[in-house]
Amino acid sequence: MLRLSYFRTMLRHVLYIMILHNIIFSDVTKKVIRNDSEFLIFELSITAKTEADLYPISILVGLPEKMTPQTTISYENEAPTPFNTTQKVKPGFDWVNSQELQGLETATLRLSPLIDSKNYYQKIKVKIAFDTKSKNYRLPNSSEIELLKNRIINWEVAKNWIIDKNKKINRMTSLQSGKWFQFFLSEDGISAIEFNILDSLIENLDESDPRSFSIYMGTELGRPINDSFDQPILENLTEISILITGEDDGKFDIDDKIIFYGRGSSGFNLTDNGIEWIQNIYFNSNSCWLLIPDNNQLRGKRIGDAIQPMSGVLIDYGISSHHIESDLINLQASGTEWVGNPVPSGGSQPIVLDLPNPKSGANISISARFRGHSLTETSLSNHQLSITYGSVNGNQIGTLTNWTGNSSRQYSTTTGSLGLNNGVNIFYIKNISSDVNSNPYLDFFELHYGIELKFSQNFEFLSPISNQDLRMSFSDQKPSDIRLWDISDPLNVLNLQIDNEGFCNVSPQFTNQNRFSLFTEEDMNLIRDLIPNYDYSLPTLRETNIQADYIIIGPDKFSDETEELLSLRNPAIYASIEQIYLEYSAGNSDPLAIRSFIQWTQEMWIAPHPTCVLLLGESGYDYRNITGQSTILIPTIQVQASRTYATDDLLVSIYGNIPEVATGRYPARNEQEVIDFVNKIVTIETNPDYGPWRQKITLVADDAARPEPKHGSINTGKSHTLNSEQLASVVPSSIQTNKIYMMEFPEVSDASAYGVVKPGATEALFNTLNSGTAIISYIGHGSPYQLAQEKLLDLNRGDLSQINTGTKLPLWIVGTCSFGHFDDPITESFSEELIRSPMNAASMVVSTSRPITVVGNERYTLEIFETIFENNSVSKEKIGIILQSIKDGSSESQYFHLFGDPAMQLPMPFDTLETLNISSDTLKTLESANYFGIQNSIPGNGYGHVILQDAPKTVTREYEISSETYSLTYVLPGATLFRGQFSFTGQTFNGAIRIPEDISYSDDQASLLIYISDGENEASSSINNIYLSGGDASDDNFGPQISFENEVGTKLEYGDHFDIDGEIIIRLSDPLGINLTNETGHEIIIDNLSTMNSSTATNDFLYDQNSITTGTLIYNTNENLIHINVKAWDSANNPSQKEIKLFGSSDVGLRIYNAYNFPNPFINSTQFCFEITENVTLKVDVYSLGGRKIWTSNHLNLDAGFHTIEWNGNDTYNGNIANGVYIYRIKAIGNSSTVTHIGKCAKYY
Secondary structure, rough: OOHHHHHHHHHHHHHEEEHHHHHHHHEEEEEEEEOOOOOOEEEEEEEEHHHHHHHEEEEEEEEOOOOOEEEEEEEEEEEEEEOOOOOOOOOOEEEEEEEOOEEEEEEEEEEEOOOOEEEEEEEEEEEEEEEOOOOOEEOOOOHHHHHHOOOOOOOHHHHHHHOOOOOOOOOOOOOOOOOEEEEEOOOEEEEEEHHHHHHHOOOOHOOOHHHOEEEEOOOOOOOOOOOOOOOOOOOOOOOOEEEEOOOOHHOOOOEEEEEEEEEOOEEEEEOOOOEEEEEOOOOOOOOEEEEEEOOOOOOEEEEEOOOOOOOOEOEEEEEEEEEEEOOEEEEOOOOOOEOOOOOOOEEEEEEEEOOOEEEOOOEEEEEEEOOEEEEEOOOOOOEEEEEEEEEOOOEEEEEEEEEOOOOOEEEEEOOOOOOOOOOEEEEEEEEOOOOOOOOOOEEEEEEEEEEEEOOOEEEEEOOOOOOOOOEEEEEEOOOOOOOEEOOOOOOOOEEOOOOOEEEEEEEEOOOOOOOHHHHHHHEEEEEOOOOOOOOOOOOOOOOOOOOEEEEEEEEEHOOOOHHHHHHOOOEEEEEEEHHHHHHHHOOOOOOOOHHHHHHHHOOOOOOOOOOOOEEOOOOOOOOOOOOOOOOOOOEEEOOOOOOOOOOOOHHHOOOOOOOOOOOEEOOOOOOHHHHHHHHHHHHHHHOOOHHHHHEEEEEOOOOOOOOOOOEEEEOHHHHHHHHHHHHHHHHHOOOOOEEEHHHHOEEOOOOOOEEEHHHHHHHHHHHHHHHHOOEEEEEEOOOOOOEEEEOOOEEEHOOOHHOOOOOOEEEEEEEEEOOOOOOOOOOOHHHHHHHHHOOOOOOOOEEOOOOOHHHHHHHHHHHHHHOOHHHOOOOOOOHHHHOOOOOOHHHHHHHHHEEOOOOOOOOOOOEEEEEEOOOOOOOEEOOOOOEEEEOOOOOOOOOOEEEEEEOOOEEEEEEEOOOOOEEEEEOOOOOOOEEEEEEEOOOEEEEEEEEEOOOOOOOOOOEEEEEEOOOEEEEEEEEEEEEOOOOOOOOOOOEEEEEEOOOOOOEEOOOOOEOOOOOOEEEEEOOOEEEEOOOOOOOOEEEEOOOEEEEOOOOHHOOOOOOOOEEEEEEOOOOOEEEEEEEEEOOOOOOOEEEEEEEEEEOOOOOOOEEEEOOHHHHHOOEEEEEEEOOOEEEEOOOOOOEEEEEOOOEEEEOOOEEEEOOOOOOOHHHHHOEEEEEEEEEEEEEEEEEEHHHEEOOOO
């Protein structure tokens, strides 16, 4: 009979899995049909339920070469969309993001299922043909496998196409030894270092040969690093040409100087198309380096003489360029755009320029850029700007600039009729808009004019003629120390000779036009601040003999605090941001130095290469601290687009938009926060809090009624819950899924902006977090400080203080807008505060840095869940690798960030039980059942937790929007019928459960979930095909027994004292078990009779180990007085209740409370009653009023708590005593102290 039952159980289990396989996965599924070196054929099936299902589908494909493969797409099963899609219809497919990724050529195939706005294809079949020409391939190393195996659709074949590259160690990894001095240039121009500056810093300067001196800058010569992808690793330093006067004698004498052309951080760059201003958004001055080498035989790079032609086109003027850009405000507090002052409606802004020696008749080019802005955020103002010269009402230059809204406008004009002054010239920008809200900002103003070639002033100029030899004619008397340098190539400046008549012939260099600097030594920029850095020649990160799996990038000051984490992640390395700047951007604080460093680790370090990078420090948008509020420690990348945003992805995206490695950020502000974070990680990984909370995930969904339709469509409102249902469908059956859907909670009016809150949902969320859940997912509306319009969570309300998870630290996956907005220096986002909470709130947080579309949010959140629970199991991958696998190079994928350590794993059991069975496939109410199984995860003794959960229930909720009634259908988890514990030894385990009378009586199946652990290992499984039915009624009419204990098991009675630092334990016992269903009217209720508040405590009850009749729940309070009434029901729905009043005590040590005798007076006998606070040895003595001892009890060893000692009323010799009053003494001897209590008793008869 047992075998037959077992067979039927297994058969139903198999059938259930077969059914489940077809429904649990998302509504966009893919099936690989063929995968080999010739073809990849796969099929996509789409069932549109939400907008996300119609979103273009991205598939990352591994390729044998860079060329896009031949692709054939066939579409089938045309169907109408079940709703009005809001997406732009782009039917067809395209290949995007072609890039190398971990040594493999890849490309992303993007397919749209949409035919038009009303129809879509339910099936798409893709055939890709590969050209596998013979190439130098190699097998992937472990880091490449880890990063690629879960994201390349054809990995099993593509892993054979890893490109075999030789390291190109042609980048300078070490520098010449000597005395290195750092200095900074804020502007382009001629600079000099004089003898007296060096003499004050270097002893025995006369022993150094100046011919060996050299000056270095970063490869970009002060400008920001090129942000294009797939760039070669550049030298950290490049030597520029310099002039040292008087160096020929091998001595650096008092009148000698080092003269050079240097560039600041911002300035004009000469390009093939002319001259272009580069505004540096990252740093204000250029880090430069002077080397006085130890080896005097070395020779530095010097300015050479240009080869000058015999003649050329005669010119007497050049082009002088002026750029005004005052970065004062970032209007969006995001992105890279900074603007200057506004030009309000009816107002004007003067632009004052010093323009010496203008050439009459030469063209003047003026350009400007403006950013539209309105004084009121709700309006789109009309702007009308004009530029005049000489006065506000002067002649207008060019045409009127007219536009509406907050977009930018470019102004450009060329004129030759202004009649510029020799000296100060004033231009005016006027806002003549009649819209009083018009308030546009000036971004920059730029002017190029013809300047006469005169010796009277130092200046830079551009040749007005391209691609021809020139003969420049300078007027005025030629000074004896005048110099003319060709600075077209700032790296290789050339000296030009001017003859005594003021002529200079020059040939064009590699650009269309040449650029020159005319100067005398009197007007050079003197470098006065040289900072010694004698160890600069010794790199620590730009090496080739390093192997590490894990990198922490943080400031120097955090290094010591991370040692324990580095040891945990070994092989690991701490790369200080200061050292990265020194070795990869010449000391400039350029964020892209991080990318160059990461590229070096991937190309030059020993394989396997790093896979995870932890960014340790706060970030922001204000790189240059313009606001005075910037707190950037580790920069991020600000993206200036139609929607600006911050992303850490671009710090590690080397060859294309898809990041090369996994990243996480911990936004530490100080050393203590680093200590707290490291302690949290080390505790989680070395001493995890094992328990059934690790078998539970919680899905939270915003409701459908608010704030739609003002902030979206009706379908948008529904999508939050429907998408959470999609997430639930991919969760393995062995994981308990808890749902907090805000549709289930009533609204309560309040004084907030929207007028309602849902405190029941908030309480449910707090209870879930505090009791423990491995993952908490939220889908819906949000902001950096709040979840849901109804304030499900509100940072400003102090909700963070209500979260007390202890070491049950969950992963948060928050699919909403800006919950992880981490780059605002003024306020902190919820994600930042969650991860910073010391040993509380979160182990990791995945959320977005900016507002995200509903469709993007749903798609990427679903992809995260599909990766976590791939193949119907729990992924063992690091969370950073999991998040990285959904990065497809799109901007919205770049919004998602991990706050926490990317190398951490999910706080969930990865192992499953070998077998799990139950004694019957149909369980009846009020009966017990046995479960049994085999496990191979725990070698010795272990403990387990068991949950019996009723069948899920489908509900339909109605709601109103604008007087229209809508409905939403979804599935809620079934009630918990049993929650218990068991112990076991060895491979086999078994236990019992009790089924209450309150079941759903559904035709659907219930589930049994098992979690086991030994404090070092864990595993879980479930049975999901259990049928429940009604059983025989019970004759039992008595409710549960209710008692109270302290944490050491001492019983507490009405009037007792309790330790306010301890716990009060409520024990419930009943032969039929306790009702845990939480059905209305059958909950475990605790009424606080002091505050008259009630709370439901059903979910806190847990049966004792190996028991189905008795269990406990903990009542936590910080009150000095507990006065409560507890009501509970047994499984047959018989109620009981009990009241207790307890007094809190904060005294430390031994105390006697509530000592008395009863009855008093007594006739024959009496009891001495008392309460003690510690375990003691105790006796009672009775004395006459004269002091004669009448009676002594035995020495008793008593536990802490309430006790009674019986006295028969006779003396020590068992003789009668006379009527009268007697003194009794209770003496208690504890471990470290002795206390007594003296009272009076009387005998009368």
